[in-house]
Amino acid sequence: MKKLCLPVLSLFLIICLSPQLLKAQDDDFIRQPPRRVILTKHTRSDSDPQQVHISLVGKDHMRVSWVTDSKHGKSVVEYGKAPGKYNGKATGEDTSYKYFFYSSGKIHHVTIGPLEPATIYYYRCGGSEQEFSFKTPPQKLPLEFAVAGDLGQTEWTNATLEHIGSIDYDVLLLPGDLSYADTHQPLWDSFGRIVEPYASKRPWMVTEGNHEIESFPIIYPTGFKAYNARWRMPYQESGSTSNLYYSFEVAGTHVIMLGSYVEFDAESDQYRWLQADLAKIDRKKTPWVVVLLHAPWYNTNTAHQGEGESMRKAMEELLYNARVDVVFAGHVHAYERFVS
Template sequence: MENRFSSNLLVMFFLPLLIQLCATSEYTRPSPRQLIFRAHNRSDSEPQQVHVSLAGNDYMRVSWITSDKHVKSIVEYGKSQGKYESSATGESSSYHYFFYSSGEIHHVKIGPLEPSTTYYYRCGGAGPEFSFRTPPSTFPIEFAVVGDLGQTEWTASTLEHVGLKDYDVFLLPGDLSYADSQQPLWDSFGRLVEPYASTRPWMVTEGNHEIESFPIIYPRGFKAYNARWLMPHQESGSKSNLYYSFDVAGTHIIMLGSYTDFDSDSDQYKWLQADLANVDRKKTPWVIVLLHAPWYNSNQAHRGEGESMRQAMEELLYKARVDVVFAGHVHAYERFTRVYDNNANSCGPVYITIGDGGNREGLAMK
């Protein structure tokens, strides 16, 4: 475990909050800002809401939406602008939610790709050119971590800060769009984040605002989330898009689902147990976990909501010597010392709450 404090891994926590170093003054954050709605301004056949994600070793998944249902799920890509030496085809689908009908949602897995390389790509055989940079294969690597992002003016400010950094992978521990069953807000969110999510891999897990269940009609929930934000669950042996893992540059990252079964008889528990058993700390000396509802929380907001999951799964993380656990849900920043079973423990993970990326509900101040 000599590498647990290695400076080779840098994680940036983005909060639209100024931390003042003067102990005699306080910072008062203004009230929540207004919702930003991004309208569709491209042709029906052109890609919109483009985002990329890691999809196994040396592969990326390109996802986008078209209003035209007949656009092919094809991505052309190459290392030079306008020159596409390779192409790949994928699949598309759509969904209905009450009176809402989504556009055609495309997912295409491309690769193998070289590390630390900029690729230029085009979706559906037409439309604008995009580019992304693949993560490095070895240290150093830099992550940006933002929870509870939303789509307000604060969100735009947070994303501007993120965009100024030369990070490698974006991590989001739940609560993406805050659509809350208003499906057009999913589309608006996809357009808002496209300038960032199309250039670096975005790896996300679900929060409570992604559930969108409705008795009898949509009892299982997560219909929009699963359709739009396909993550590499199959590549990591998971049966559900709500939890998965991936490796990147000496780091094993586990995305857990706070809102699906997690007790010792559940598929998620058994998958996590097997996933942790397969971690090779010589290849991935860092192990990081993300989930939505924090297991440790001194804020009055959402107190105790992650407790049952902690009781079920904490021992697995402790025995595997997980380094850091990031959570959202609570709209504040908090960092704990290394903890296990409610006590300071030098072998436990550091727990960090990073839950105020720009949501419409404001800060949890108590």
């Protein structure tokens, strides 16, 4: 675990998530053995919200997402600044998906706001009596991010989530590999339940990793079916046409979430979007520019070297010319940093 404190932007990095690494005397890292997968069971009624998580939408709105087993649950969120007192109400939409013999519950997405910065809000989903709360990020710097990648749902995950829960961060950034479901869809539900105590209290902004692809020739050729249905990010608000890459701004920081597993060459939609997105940034108003992606462009792990090279060749110059401050990647389950 490493804490990096910058003048006006604080980044709390959760490193070596699944499994963790230990520093050896010869300066090599030793990978600890994997630990068992934790399956978090559903203990609520079919109509009660589960897997609740929130994400930022624009400068003063929040998207609340959750799942109900009942197909009759309403996509409604009531919210307010005092427990049990809800003077705000918003209606959203729902979706669901099928993956071979698996049918998801009803997945709800509701955008609420406008919200005041640095304020605690209390909310309930779908008319349920269960109350949740979250704190909105500040309007101006300083700002604190928690950055965690390759989360999974093992005993290592529990340790990582405890670290995350021990700090009063503003926004969590997750550069891919969420549930490690790998086509076993009930693991998506289990993951949603294990992170709910954290993801319902602070906005979690994510991008996809290789474990989210879940493609299958002919039947599911494009992949990302579960990821796109469950973890909807504010891509449209940033001018993107895909949930797999987008950007957002919070408290003087422009965050760009790139997709390592969608076309990125100079003729691609992602490349053209990134070019346009970088051109819009006003560094006087947003002095920090942070980029996240899953497959690192530089790393010393021989098992993964070269996996991000094509994307690096295509996009690195764009980031360099835009004077991006820092790039975070996941995938290799190790902590490395490069400073030029």
